[in-house]
Amino acid sequence: MQNPIILQMKGIDMQFPGVHALKEVDFTLRAGEVHTIMGENGAGKSTLIKCLTGVYQKGKGTILLDGKEINPKSTLDAQSLGISTVYQEVNLCPNLTVAENCFIGRQPKKAGFIDWKTMNKRTKELLKRFDIDIDVTKPLSTYTVAIQQMVAIARAIDIQCKVLILDEPTSSLDANEVKQLFKAMRSLKEEGMAIIFISHFLDQVFEISDRFTVLRNGELIGEYLVDEVTQYELVSKMVGHEIDDLSTLKRVQHTEAEMKEFLKAKQIGVAGSVQDIDLTLRKGEIVGFAGLLGSGRTETANMLFGVDPITKGSISINGKKVNLRKPSNAIKHNIAYCPEDRKRDGIIGDLSIRENIILAIQARQGIFKKISKKKAEELAQKYIKTLQIATPDADKKIGELSGGNQQKVILARWLATDPDLLILDEPTRGIDVGAKTEIQKLVLKLCEEGMSIVFISSEIEEVVRCSNRIVVMRDRKKVAELKGDDLEHDTILKTIAGGAKTNE
Amino acid sequence: MNNVNASPLKKKKGGNLNTNYLVVIIAIVILLIAIIVGSLVFDNFFKLGTFTNLLINNAHIGISAVGMTLVIITGGIDLSVGAVVAIVTMICAYGSADPASTFGGLGLDPVVCMIISLVYGILIGAAMGCLIQFFDFPPFIATLAGMFFSRGSCYILSTQAITVERGNLIDTLGAWRLKFFTPEGGGFSVGTGEVDGKVIGNLSIPVFMFIVVVIIGILISQYTKFGRTVYAIGGNEQSAYLMGLPVKRTKVLVYTLNGLCSALAGIAFTFFMRSGSGLLCVGMEMDVIASVVIGGTLLTGGVGYVFGTVFGVLTLGLIQTFVTYASLNSWYTKIFVGVLLLFFIGLQRIIVNIADSKKVKVAG
Numbered sequence: 001m002q003n004p005i006i007l008q009m010k011g012i013d014m015q016f017p018g019v020h021a022l023k024e025v026d027f028t029l030r031a032g033e034v035h036t037i038m039g040e041n042g043a044g045k046s047t048l049i050k051c052l053t054g055v056y057q058k059g060k061g062t063i064l065l066d067g068k069e070i071n072p073k074s075t076l077d078a079q080s081l082g083i084s085t086v087y088q089e090v091n092l093c094p095n096l097t098v099a100e101n102c103f104i105g106r107q108p109k110k111a112g113f114i115d116w117k118t119m120n121k122r123t124k125e126l127l128k129r130f131d132i133d134i135d136v137t138k139p140l141s142t143y144t145v146a147i148q149q150m151v152a153i154a155r156a157i158d159i160q161c162k163v164l165i166l167d168e169p170t171s172s173l174d175a176n177e178v179k180q181l182f183k184a185m186r187s188l189k190e191e192g193m194a195i196i197f198i199s200h201f202l203d204q205v206f207e208i209s210d211r212f213t214v215l216r217n218g219e220l221i222g223e224y225l226v227d228e229v230t231q232y233e234l235v236s237k238m239v240g241h242e243i244d245d246l247s248t249l250k251r252v253q254h255t256e257a258e259m260k261e262f263l264k265a266k267q268i269g270v271a272g273s274v275q276d277i278d279l280t281l282r283k284g285e286i287v288g289f290a291g292l293l294g295s296g297r298t299e300t301a302n303m304l305f306g307v308d309p310i311t312k313g314s315i316s317i318n319g320k321k322v323n324l325r326k327p328s329n330a331i332k333h334n335i336a337y338c339p340e341d342r343k344r345d346g347i348i349g350d351l352s353i354r355e356n357i358i359l360a361i362q363a364r365q366g367i368f369k370k371i372s373k374k375k376a377e378e379l380a381q382k383y384i385k386t387l388q389i390a391t392p393d394a395d396k397k398i399g400e401l402s403g404g405n406q407q408k409v410i411l412a413r414w415l416a417t418d419p420d421l422l423i424l425d426e427p428t429r430g431i432d433v434g435a436k437t438e439i440q441k442l443v444l445k446l447c448e449e450g451m452s453i454v455f456i457s458s459e460i461e462e463v464v465r466c467s468n469r470i471v472v473m474r475d476r477k478k479v480a481e482l483k484g485d486d487l488e489h490d491t492i493l494k495t496i497a498g499g500a501k502t503n504e
Numbered sequence: 505m506n507n508v509n510a511s512p513l514k515k516k517k518g519g520n521l522n523t524n525y526l527v528v529i530i531a532i533v534i535l536l537i538a539i540i541v542g543s544l545v546f547d548n549f550f551k552l553g554t555f556t557n558l559l560i561n562n563a564h565i566g567i568s569a570v571g572m573t574l575v576i577i578t579g580g581i582d583l584s585v586g587a588v589v590a591i592v593t594m595i596c597a598y599g600s601a602d603p604a605s606t607f608g609g610l611g612l613d614p615v616v617c618m619i620i621s622l623v624y625g626i627l628i629g630a631a632m633g634c635l636i637q638f639f640d641f642p643p644f645i646a647t648l649a650g651m652f653f654s655r656g657s658c659y660i661l662s663t664q665a666i667t668v669e670r671g672n673l674i675d676t677l678g679a680w681r682l683k684f685f686t687p688e689g690g691g692f693s694v695g696t697g698e699v700d701g702k703v704i705g706n707l708s709i710p711v712f713m714f715i716v717v718v719i720i721g722i723l724i725s726q727y728t729k730f731g732r733t734v735y736a737i738g739g740n741e742q743s744a745y746l747m748g749l750p751v752k753r754t755k756v757l758v759y760t761l762n763g764l765c766s767a768l769a770g771i772a773f774t775f776f777m778r779s780g781s782g783l784l785c786v787g788m789e790m791d792v793i794a795s796v797v798i799g800g801t802l803l804t805g806g807v808g809y810v811f812g813t814v815f816g817v818l819t820l821g822l823i824q825t826f827v828t829y830a831s832l833n834s835w836y837t838k839i840f841v842g843v844l845l846l847f848f849i850g851l852q853r854i855i856v857n858i859a860d861s862k863k864v865k866v867a868g
Contacts, residue, residue: 095735
């Protein structure tokens with residue numbers, strides 16, 4: 001049984017100077033389905049979406065909405081046609097109340113003035129559909145990203161919306177929040193809304209989608225129903241060749257005695273945040289941190305790097321007690337940290353790749369010993385080569401690179417300092433499958449060379465695959481440390497959920 | 505996994521008081537404390553006359569501060585207000601002066617002069633708004649240009665200080681007072697003109713202008729699309745644009761509106777001084793900005809209330825009154841205002857930090 005077609009894009013062609021971004025791509029969307037557009041970074045997903053939302057004007061081809069040809073000139077134009085987009089970054093105003101964010105621009109009025117009461121009431125009803133019962137008169141910034149995202153969706157669907165585009169909506173949500181979002185998506189689907197979904201998370205894509213359209217290098221590879229393909233096949237189609245099956249990655253297993261202890265944390269904690277964490281990190285070992293968002297993973301990393309100085313417990317490095325009051329102390333002890341939010345904490349978008357790479361070494365040397373241009377270029381070339389950063393030269397601004405490549409540059413920045421301990425917080429978030437494998441491989445290789453690595457990720461499979469040992473966190477406490485046979489997806493999930501065994 | 509399901513979408517605990525209101529509440533509390541302290545320290549302080557004088561002396565600052573509040577909420581700033589007030593006093597005083605008088609003058613009808621003043625305010629505001637919106641000038645620079653332009657133009661009219669003649673409409677309106685008095689035999693009464701009894705306080709026309717402007721300001725900022733768009737722009741301009749709000753139009757309008765407010769403040773100040781001069785109100789924009797900030801508006805934009813600004817203006821005025829009562833050199837006012845401003849900006853920083861840290865804990 002086929003639902004009626006709502007939107008049809010035929011022969012969409014798009015050229016940018018030097019790049020043929022879309023080559024005669026077709027896309028068909030039916031009412032009441034979740035249709036995922038899949039493809040690696042640069043495959044043309046976002047270009048296709050931007051043609052639809054009026055950000056770009058398509059070169060050739062036609063777009064039919066309900067059988068009528070449309071030519072959206074701007075996002076506003078697209079919105080008035082019934083095409084709404086919710087982006088990864090929540091595009092709302094944090095200072096306004098929840099209700100206002102839902103209704104601004106089309107507030108209900110009474111006697112010419114905004115009728116706040118009706119607005120609050122209608123927002124409450126709107127959010128009820130998503131099972132969210134919150135105080136809508138509080139500023140949006142009071143609530144978590146997940147709720148903000150729902151508010152964005154609520155706003156989008158309340159504007160006479162036929163097609164809802166969700167661009168990477170889940171990348172900053174934890175498992176439960178994703179569940180909540182999917183629930184909302186399903187109820188919208190039942191009401192006959194057509195949803196275009198874009199995500200890098202394969203599991204999620206398979207859970208929610210009815211249909212996939214796969215793009216590669218701007219070309220349409222095909223359209224598939226969810227039952228027709230396996231995850232593995234889908235990824236192969238995206239990448240275009242048989243990928244290294246991630247599960248074949250091999251860990252080097254040293255025994256604990258073989259590995260030299262690098263850092264030992266005893267009962268560390270920060271007042272009002274994470275408490276009583278015991279941790280031993282050895283050279284040549286990858287320790288994974290698993291847990292829900294907000295379980296204290298990032299906070300623990302922050303303590304190890306001196307971002308949040310510990311108020312309790314002690315940290316010793318190579319057997320000597322150290323005092324990590326600020327990141328520069330940690331850098332002196334050869335600790336490196338790739339933070340979670342690379343856009344906010346990591347990259348400096350207007351500087352070149354080379355400048356971004358040498359930043360950390362320069363910081364360690366002090367500002368008076370400038371690294372020569374020659375040395376910098378050498379370093380940049382070395383890492384562009386070893387990490388396979390896709391760029392014509394080291395002078396390109398980092399802001400112009402794709403997410404995966406930006407991540408590699410940040411890795412390069414810290415690798416250049418030749419650290420003993422490398423802390424990676426969500427190193428593969430928001431980057432495509434191919435780049436993901438590369439980064440994971442690299443991490444394993446670094447570990448083999450004797451680096452001690454802390455690997456934090458929301459994707460449990462990824463943590464399992466890479467780590468020798470996994471620290472499970474829940475509610476800002478370390479609840480278990482798993483190793484050997486316990487390194488299994490289910491065991492970890494249970495431990496996170498607080499069900500099964502804990503090694504306490 | 506039921507126990508996990510319970511937590512993530514739950515709303516944040518604590519911080520039940522909206523932090524946006526908090527700064528305003530603090531402004532009110534500070535004002536009350538200042539009044540109490542003043543009453544205890546100075547004899548003869550806590551009486552109606554003190555407060556009506558406070559209003560009379562600061563009405564022009566208040567009128568201008570309402571417009572400035574909106575500008576600052578968008579994340580902008582307007583440095584031209586003092587200069588616009590000055591040129592309006594000149595337009596009114598010089599424009600309406602008799603050409604035969606010692607100052608020269610244009611001999612225009614005072615009402616015409618006031619209309620010209622308002623038009624000037626609107627035009628200079630709109631011009632600065634356009635520079636900021638369409639030519640991407642930083643508000644600081646665009647309004648600095650507006651400030652120099654207006655200040656310089658004063659001297660094209662006349663380099664002299666012009667006193668408004670007796671009998672001129674401006675003089676009449678400026679001298680008008682609504683008087684509160686104690687009639688002989690006690691009691692309380694209100695009247696205008698010559699009153700029979702002991703006057704205990706009075707209000708001038710600028711005070712009523714101030715009250716009206718505040719009410720209109722509150723209505724605009726809280727109950728119109730334009731007003732809410734102003735807040736949205738201050739919160740996140742890019743988002744506001746993506747939500748389909750008329751960002752460009754609103755930004756030009758907000759400077760235009762502030763130009764109008766400056767012109768109104770200028771008319772109010774002409775009533776107050778009953779004279780005009782290019783030397784008047786140098787640095788008044790700083791007093792205005794200070795009152796807006798003390799009233800709880802964040803200089804980074806997005807947060808603030810016209811209602812709060814009223815308290816900022818009164819606090820600032822009260823400091824001046826204190827200095828007068830203590831017979832200190834009037835420059836002490838500036839020092840106290842400086843200290844208070846520092847205190848408030850520090851306080852806002854702390855509140856914002858607390859709000860942020862709360863968020864991190866929950867959002868992970």
